[in-house]
Amino acid sequence: MPKEEVFTHILLSNQTSDNNALTPEITKEVQRALCSAATDDSKLLLLSAVGTVFCSSLDYSYLIGQLSSNRRKESTWIAEAIRDFVKAFIQFKKPIVVAINGPALGLGASILPLCDIMWTNEKAWFQKPYATIHLTPTGCSFYTFPQILGVALANKMLFCGWKLTAQEACSRGLVSQVFWPTIFSQKVMLWVKEMVSCSAMVLEESKLLVRSCLKSVLEDVNEKKMPHAQTTLEFLQGPGFPVQLPAGQNL
Amino acid sequence: MPKEEVFTHILLSNQTSDNNALTPEITKEVQRALCSAATDDSKLLLLSAVGTVFCSSLDYSYLIGQLSSNRRKESTWIAEAIRDFVKAFIQFKKPIVVAINGPALGLGASILPLCDIMWTNEKAWFQKPYATIHLTPTGCSFYTFPQILGVALANKMLFCGWKLTAQEACSRGLVSQVFWPTIFSQKVMLWVKEMVSCSAMVLEESKLLVRSCLKSVLEDVNEKKMPHAQTTLEFLQGPGFPVQLPAGQNL
Amino acid sequence: MPKEEVFTHILLSNQTSDNNALTPEITKEVQRALCSAATDDSKLLLLSAVGTVFCSSLDYSYLIGQLSSNRRKESTWIAEAIRDFVKAFIQFKKPIVVAINGPALGLGASILPLCDIMWTNEKAWFQKPYATIHLTPTGCSFYTFPQILGVALANKMLFCGWKLTAQEACSRGLVSQVFWPTIFSQKVMLWVKEMVSCSAMVLEESKLLVRSCLKSVLEDVNEKKMPHAQTTLEFLQGPGFPVQLPAGQNL
Incomplete structure (x- = not known):
């Protein structure tokens, strides 16, 4: 996670998977980077990813491996890791700019509404196939x-x-703007430079106002729905899992 | 209201009107079907209508006939019937899939945001001409x-x-998707089959989470605004009613 | 501010600026007109503007002139004027129809969501370049x-x-409809006439219901965020102000 002079840059890159899937270790590392960026002199955070996929949710094959020994205890630990990861985004006070280079799935899509400006590559798409x-x-x-x-x-x-x-994501308000692949990175950096030309105080104050009514609701939702998340993870170990994604719904 | 193996099917069909208008009797019958579907082994509810109109609101000519004897008492009774009808939708725990075959007006449009997936025929349109x-x-x-x-x-x-x-309804989020008339029924059944292939527990749990913050607000709105609904019904009996719909605003 | 038989017409017209900028004097005058319209027999309020601009926010050059003597005291006074202006819109009980003839900026755009029907000229655009x-x-x-x-x-x-x-403003829900410049005024008056044909009681009752959940939230937001607005105005006097608008972001 390289650090520029005026903004912090977090790069999602899962060495063990092709799709930038999230493991509890990666979520912890992102949290540490957010924590460090909160107190340094950077004006905003840029979140982007290596490769052609932005983030393909939790690494389920990894999770199932972890769950083999003590199911209830382990699923509690993973659910808490997710909750803390989400909480770190909700509580981050500087603007978070996201460069969505490709598909964002599950938890990788869930974090987007917790960020502030979402620039998207035309090739990206978004999916939350939980029920399926x-x-x-x-x-x-x-x-x-x-x-x-x-x-x-x-x-x-x-x-x-x-x-x-x-x-669709842009016309319905999930992301801020769509750019063609050839100009995507260039446009994102142009806007990041534009934003860091603003006063750090005004950037933080503006985010505070925009999030003022939403923040406590999100914190509440993230805390109180914990039991559900845990149930979900315990369900992972049941006889019905793992299931095949329906055809055409894989990456 | 035929019953399939894995889902309950409610068909709106007003024998006494061409436009599937709602009478207190019909709303009671729908409530009974919802109540029964809540406890049986069906996974979801499909709501559709017979004919070319989905639902043309309350049957005002019927209501005015009913109101002739004891206006205040009767309007209270009708307002309560509407409130209970709306409450039954708010509290239903399994996913409600709606197949909107044609125009949905007034109360027929009001119930749509209380449902979960709304598939729409290209020929449908939506109107709530209350002030007019x-x-x-x-x-x-x-x-x-x-x-x-x-x-x-x-x-x-x-x-x-x-x-x-x-x-417009689709691009603005009132309905989930629009299908051409020729493939409408086929597409709806395809998606219903897809959905019932999911676990009943996951379907109900997902709806519970999505509705968790909204449900208590809707219950509150439905309860507390009762006096207004009643005022409206009493107004029905005033000298200014019935009024003609402006040209081009009839079905 | 001419007065029609069945609706009140407020015309924004800043004699001292080309862009219908708002001074505390103008906001006070609008408040007086709203106050008077609240109790007379008009059915709705029409808000429009003279010239090619709808409203270009606060008149910052005027404000900076005012702030020269006693900064803290004056900025408190201006922040209170803005708060009272916004409050007058939130609390107005009859429908407010806005005819947006041209660009609406800053506070001129901020008041739009506090109104009820927003008809827009194709030439209008909307900007809130606070951070920039x-x-x-x-x-x-x-x-x-x-x-x-x-x-x-x-x-x-x-x-x-x-x-x-x-x-964009229309497809995303900020305004009700866009009309071509040649038919704009004619269309607005046609709809105003249509609306005033409704009962005054139904117009007010309908607005009350639509705003019922939103009104107290807006009042709360307007009251509690006062300190921020004041900070902003004090900031106006700092060494970094006035700044140049980035190229292409002027009117």
Whole structure:
């Protein structure tokens, strides 16, 4: 995670998977970077990813391996790791700019509404196929997605595994703007430079105001829905799991 | 109301009107079906309608006939019937899939945001011409419509009798997707089959999470705004009613 | 501010600026007109503007002149004037129809979500370039804009000075409909006439219901965020102000 003079840059890169899947170790590392960026002199945080995928949710094969010994204890630990990861995003006070280079799935899509400016590559798409893979949604997405997209579309994603294209995500308010792949990185850096030309105080104050009513709701949702997340993880170990993703719903 | 193996199917069909208008008797029958479906082994509820109209709101000519004897008492009874009908939708725990075959008006449109997946025929349209027919809105629509469509568009429907097309309703989040008339029924059944392949527990748990923050608000809105609904029904009996719908705003 | 038989017409017209900028004197005059319209027999309020600009926010050059003598005291007075101006819109009980003839900026855009029907000229655009001019947002816009447009787009306006076109504003729910310049005034008057044909009681009752859940939140946001607005105004006097608007972001 390289550090620029005026902004912190977090790069998602899972060495053990092709799809930037999240393990509890990676979520902990992101939390440490957020914690460090909170107190240094950077004005904003840029979150981007290595490769052609932005983030393909939790690394389920890794999780199932971890769960083999003591199921209840381990699933509690993983659920807490997710909760703390989500909480770190909710509580971060400087603007978070996200460069979504490719597909964002599950938890990788759930964190987007917790960020502030989301620039998207035309090739990106968004999916939260929880019901179709026999799981309930993680993070605050069961609250934020219906809020942003409306219940009708959020449920189509949730219950029918609907893939949201970059254009749809933009026209419905999940992301800020879509750029063509050839100019994507250049445009993101142009806007980051524009933003860091603002006063750090004004950037933080503006985010504080925009998030003022939303922050406590999100914290509450993240805390109180913990039991559900845990149930989900315990369910992972049941005889019905792992299931095959329906055809055409894989990456 | 035929019953399939894995889902309950409610078919709106008003034998006494061409437009599937709602009478207190029909709303009671729907409530009974919802109550029965809540405890049986069906995984979801499919709501559709017979004919070319989905639902043309309350049957006002029927209501005015009923109101002739004891106005205050009768209008209280009708307002309570509406409140209980709306409450039954809010409290139903399994996913409700709606197949909107044609126009949905007034209360027939108000129930849509209380459902979960709304598949729409291209020929459908949506209207809540309360102010133009000199009435205030029923159900929770004065809360849900501005939430989903924004105050600017919700008020255009409310104050100007604006007809929302199927495409507009979809792009603004009132419905999940629009299908061409020729493939509409086929597509709806395809998605219903896809959904019932999910675990009943995951379907119910997912709906619970998505509705967790919204449910208590809707219950509160439905309970507390009762006096307004009653005022509206009493107004029905005033000298200014019935009024003619402005030209082009009839079905 | 001419008065029609059935509706009150407020015309924004700043004699001392080309862009209908708001001074505390003008906001007071609008408040007086709202106060008078609240109790007379008009059915609704029409808000429009003279010239090619709808409203270009606070008149900052005027404000800086005013602030020269006693900075803290004067900035408190101006912040209170803004708060009272916003409060007058929140508390107005009859429908407010806005005819947006041209660009609406800053506070001129912030008041739009407090109104009920917003008709827009194709030539209008919307901008809230607070962060880019090193200020935090005024009014309730930091609450209403993310609510209506979503955080992703609201932040693009706030942090990147993004100009929202009339069409974007309509498709995202900030305004009710866009008309071509040649028919704009005619269409607005047609709809105003249509609306005033409704019963005054139904118009007011409908607005009451639509705003019932939102009104207390807006009042709360307007009251509690006062310190921030004041900080902003004190900041106006700092060495970093006035700043140049980035090229292409002037009117």
